[in-house]
Amino acid sequence: MKKIALLADGWRRYVTYSWVEGIMEGSKELGLDVCLFFYNTNGTWSQDPKFNKGEYALNDLPDLNSFDGVVFDCTNTINQDEIQYMVRKLQSVNVPIVSIGYKVDGFYYVGNDSKRLFRKVMDHMYYEHGCKSFVFAGGPPYHYENRMRFEAFKKALSDYGIPLTADMYMFGDFDYQTGVRYMIDWHESKKPLPDVFLCANDNIAAGLCATAEVLGYKVPQDFKVTGFDNLDKAAYFNPQITTVEHNRGNIGRKVLEIFKALWNGTGDASDKYLDSEFIPAESCGCPNTGRVDYRNYIKNIIKGSVAKEQEEDAVMILQKELEECNEYYDLFERYSDYIQSMKCDGVYVVGVSDLAAARNNAHFRKHGYDIDDEVVLYADDKDNGKLEFKSVNDLMQYMQSVNKNTCYMYYSLHFRDEIVGYVILRNPEFLYDHPEQFDIQSALLKKLENLFKQKVLENTNNELKNLYNHDALTGLYNRVACNEMVIPMFAELEDQNVGCTIVFLDVDDFKDINDTYGHQYGDELLKTVARVLDEQKPEESMVYRFGGDEFIVFIPGDRHDTAEKYIKRVYDIMEQHSLFISHGIIYTKPGSGKSFDDYLVSADTKMYQLKQQHKQKKDSNFLKGVDISSVPMMVDNNIQIMDREGHECRVFDFLKLNNVNSVRLRIWNEPDKVPESKGYCSLTYVLEMAHVIKKYKMHFLLDFHYSDYWADPGQQNKPDAWKNLSFDELKEAVHKYTYDVLYRLKIMDCAPDMVQIGNEIRSGMLFPDGAVPQYRQLAALVNEGIRAVRELLPETKVMIHLDQGGRYNCIMPWLDSMFNAGMLPIDAIGLSFYSFWHGTFMDLKDTMSRLIKLYNLPVYIVETAHPWRHCKGDHISKELMETAGLDAGSAEQKKSLEIIMQIAAEVSKDTGKTGVYYWEPVGVPGKGMGTWFENMGMFDEHGRALPGWDAIRDFDPKNPPIKELDKYIESLYEYEETPEVEDFMKLLMIHGNLISNPEFKDGFNNWQIETSLEERQYTLGKDGVFISSDANFDYSISQTVDIEYTGEYIAAVDYRGTNTTGVEVELFMDVEDESSVHTYTSDIFPADVRFVTHLLKPVRLQKNARVTVGLRMHTPPVFAKIKKISLVVI
Missing domain, CATH: 3.40.50.2300 (Response regulator)
Incomplete structure (x- = not known):
C-alpha cells in the first residue's frame, strides 16, 4: 500500500x-x-x-x-x-x-500547457478574425497560470509586431465580478474598444460579456471575447464563449x-x-459549437436548485441540532451522523488536550502539532461503528490497517489562529457533488468554540468550589476534608454498629527520591500515586492526602476482602511504574471505645512496620535474567525439569522461585523456511511466551535477529523474503517488521520492556547491505528499528547488542563509528561475555566501567554461560576452557555467575541499572535439544537443577558474595605450560627453527600473505603481526621450506587473539613430495589472556619434500597477534 x-x-x-x-x-x-x-x-x-x-x-x-x-x-x-x-x-x-x-x-x-494553449487562442483571433488590437483581461498577477498566459500574450504581440502598452492588460481576480469591473472601468475610461478581450478564464469572460450587454454593447459585433477552462459559464452563455477545454x-x-x-x-x-x-464559439464570431443540450442543462439547474434548497435546509437543521449539544461527544456524534448520511465512510475527530479538558488557562499552539498533546475525541465509521482509541498513534495505525484503496480528508479545527485539533473524513465522496463542506465546517467550529468557553466557565466554578477542601498538587481531598467528612461518617457508622476499614499509606524512600531527582520529580510521583489510589478505590470509598507522602483511604462497611484486593491492585500498578509503597490496614470494632484518631495511629504503626520490611528486602534495578527461547522445544519434547530437591516443576514457577525477574526471547522472521530451526523462535512462539512472562510479572527483553535463523558475528543473513530488496525497501522492511511484531505484542498487553535491534551486530547485520565497515548503511538500518520502537512504544528501552564483552577496544570504536554515522540515541548497551571467548573477568569489568563513563548509558550482560562438565559431544571443549580462568564444573559455573553479577553491580552503582542474562540455562542433556545442553545449561542429565541457580537466587547487589573481587579474579589466571610445549621448546633450542624470519624481525620477508584485509589492518609491532578488522575477513600467512633430511617434524605458532562465535583459526602444513600432496591442520582456540604455543602433531617428512607452514583465519571481527611460527625436526 x-x-x-x-x-x-x-x-x-x-x-x-x-x-x-x-x-x-x-x-x-x-x-x-x-x-x-x-x-x-x-x-x-x-x-x-x-x-x-x-x-x-x-x-x-x-x-x-x-x-x-x-x-x-x-x-x-x-x-x-x-x-x-x-x-x-x-x-x-x-x-x-x-x-x-x-x-x-x-x-x-x-x-495545462498554458503558454501553448493561450497562444493558440491568440493565433485564431489574429489569423482567422484579423484582430489587431488586444487586451489581456487577467487574473491575479502572482498566479502561475495567469503569468504563463500573460507571457504567451506578450510573446504573441511581439511576433505580430504589435507594441505592448500599459492599457493593453488588466490584473484582478479569477471571479465573475472581476470581469464586471473590467468592463465598467473600460467603459467609463472612454478608451477605444479593442478588437478582442482575451480573458484569463471563463468567469472573467462571462462577467465581462454580461456587463457589456447591460452597457449597450454587443459581442462579438462591437468587440470579441475569449475565455479559458470551458466552464458551464462559457458553454451555456449567450453568446457562447470561445474557450479552452481541459479535462x-x-x-x-x-x-x-x-x-x-x-x-x-x-x-x-x-x-x-x-x-x-481549443473551442471557438460565438463570442469570437465563430458559430455555436452545437455541443450543448440546453434543455437538459435547464433541467439540471432546476434539479440542482431544488437539491440546494434541501441541502440548505439540512444544514440549517444540523446547525440547530449542533447548538443544542452540551458535550463534545454529542456535538461530534450529531456532526458525524449528518456527514455519514451522505457518501462518507467515517469521521474521526482529534483535539488537543487543553480543548478536551476545557482548561481555564488553555494555551493553544499557533503553529505545529504535537501528537503527544492530542487525544481522539470521537471516532465512528461504517465498518466498525463507534470506536475508542487510547492515543492518536493507535488511530493512525487503525486508519492505515484498512486493506483497500482509501482516502482520508483532513481539515483544521481552530479558533482563529489557535490550533485546537483536526477532523478526518474517510472517503468523503459526497464532496464531489456537494463541495460546500466549508459551511458545515464553519457551523461545527462556531459551536465548538462556544462549547469550549461554556465548559471552561463550568470547570472554573467547580475549581473554586473544590479549592477549599482539595489538595492543590494531587487533586485529592485534603486533611481539612478528612476531618470534615470522614470523622462524622465514622461516628455515624459506630452508632449503627457497622465497622469500617482505614488504610494508611506512605511512599517508600520518598526523601531519597526528592534528594536525588528533585522536588519536581517528587511532585509528579505523588500525583501518580494519588491517581492510582483514587482510580482503584472501592465504591463509596474516599482517598485523602494526609500530608507529605502520606495518604488515607476510608472504606465504609465491613469489607475486609475488598480492602485486601484493593491494596493488591494498587501494588501491582505501582510496580509497573517502578514505585513502591507501604501500607497499614486497620478494621474498626464498633463499641471498642476507640476514636478515629486512635485507629489512625494503629494503621500508621502497621504501615511503619511494613516499610521496615520493605527496606530490608528492597532490591536494586538489577535484572536477573535468562534467555529461554528454547523452552517451547523442551515442552514439545515432554522434557521435565526438577528443583534441587528433585521435585518436578514448571519452568516459570522454577524461575520465580529462584528470583529470576527478566526473560529474554529471540525472534526469527520466518524460521519455517530453515529446516534446522524446526520453526521455533517465530512470532507465534514469542507471543505465547510473552503472555506467560507478563503473567508472572517479569521484565521482558525482546531480541530481534532480523534473520530466518541464527544471527551472530559470523553470520548475519537476510531473511529469505528480503534478499532481493533494494536498500530503501530493506529499510522499510526493517521498520515495518519491527513495528508489526511490537504491535502484535502491544495489543496482547505483552509489550517488551526492552528491545534489542539486532543480535551481536559488531560485524553488521543484514549482509551485505549492512556489513561493517559500511557504517552509514548499518546505522540507517538500525535507525529504522529504533524508530519503530519509539513510534509505537515510547516507554520501551532500546538496546544495541555486541559481542566481545571484555574488549573495550573492539566496542568503543564501533559505537563511535555508529553514532558518527547518524545512529539514533539508544537507552542501553548489551554485551555478550563468555569467559572462554571474550577475555578475562577483569577485562569485562574494565570494559563495562569505561563504556558507562564514556556514554552515560547502562550496560547489561545479555549473554553469558559456563560449562558445568566436560563430556563427549560437549558444546564447549576442554581446550577452550584452558584460558577461561575457571574450568568446567557445577561449582565453577556458579562461581562464574557470581563474579559476572558482582562485576555488573559494582560498575553500575551510579546508573543503578544493569543485569546479567544466562543464555539458554533451561534444558536437559541427552534429550535431543542440541550440544549446548550437554554441558552449558543449568540442569544435569537427570533434569535436576545445578548449584548455579543458587547464584541467581541469592545474589544481592548490596551484599555481594566475593570479598576483594579484583584480587580473587587475579588469582584465577595463573598458568603453567603443558609438558608437550615444554618438550617442544627444548627441541627448538637444540635443533633450531627451519622457518626464516620466524618472529618477523625483518618485516614480511620470506612470507606469503593472502587476505581480504587492507594493508593497514595487518601490521608489525614488538609482538610480531597484529591483525585487526571491524568486518568479517580471511587471512593466511605462510612460508615454504625444502626438507633436507627425512624425519619427523613439528610445526607451531605462538598466537594470541580474541574469540567469538564463528571464529575459525588453524595451524596448517601442506606437504608436497614426489608422489602426493597432503595437508595437516590443527584447530586453534584463541585466547587473549596471553600468548599460547599451539602445536601440530608430529608429521613424518621425506627428504626433498616441499613444506608450506602457516596460519589460516576465516573469522568475524576480532583482533589477533602472531608472535612466531616454527618448524622443528625431532
Missing part, C-alpha cells in the same frame, strides 16, 4: 475534490494500492488573516517524509508567503513531489502515472500536460 499526501487549498468555500476522485479512480485503472491523505485548507475565503492562518496550520500536520509521494496544489492560494513557505518546506522533503498547475524547480508538474478530472491519473514510473523505476516520469482542446 502506497501512501500519498495531497496538500490543496479550496476555491473560496469549495473543496477541490476532483483531484481526489482522479487519484482514487486512477489508482484502480493503474492497478495501484493507494492510501490518500488529503489535507484540505480554506485559506482564501475569510477576510480575517488569523482565521486563514489557522487553516494553513494544517499543512504542518503531516510528516511528509513518511509518504511515498506528495501532491501539491496551490492554484487557489492567494497568500504568496504561504506558497513560498510550502515550497521551501517541500524542497527539503526526500520523497517525490508533484505540483498541480504551478511549476517549481525540483518538482514534477501536472497541469481537470484527469489530473489525478496523470499524477499517479508519474508516481508509478518513479516507484517501479520504469515508464515515463516526466511532466504531464492535460489533454486540451
